[in-house]
Amino acid sequence: MKKDITKGDIVKIIILVIIIVWIICFFIDYFRARQSKMPLFCIQSSVKDYNDGTVESCLGLGYKVYKYDRTSINTTIEFGPFFIKEKTE
Numbered sequence: 001m002k003k004d005i006t007k008g009d010i011v012k013i014i015i016l017v018i019i020i021v022w023i024i025c026f027f028i029d030y031f032r033a034r035q036s037k038m039p040l041f042c043i044q045s046s047v048k049d050y051n052d053g054t055v056e057s058c059l060g061l062g063y064k065v066y067k068y069d070r071t072s073i074n075t076t077i078e079f080g081p082f083f084i085k086e087k088t089e
Helices: 007-034
Strands: 044-050 053-059 063-070 077-081
Touching: 007 063, 007 077
Parallel strands: none
Antiparallel strands: 044 053, 053 063, 063 077
């Protein structure tokens, strides 16, 4: 009793692989942020200069990372969902 592979099965496998790859990328970047490192998987990155330092930002797949190098902000790295805003003070 051999089961034939249908197009629906192939679509399910592709979607499952995409989700697994996204989860792996998310956790790699999350653990890098916990070690005060910038993420590996950036879609868009930028650096903003301020009077007291700089802020690096990275937009990942569904998350943002901010690395603060400012004297007025005690936080070094912030990891969160894509809709978080940069701390200004």
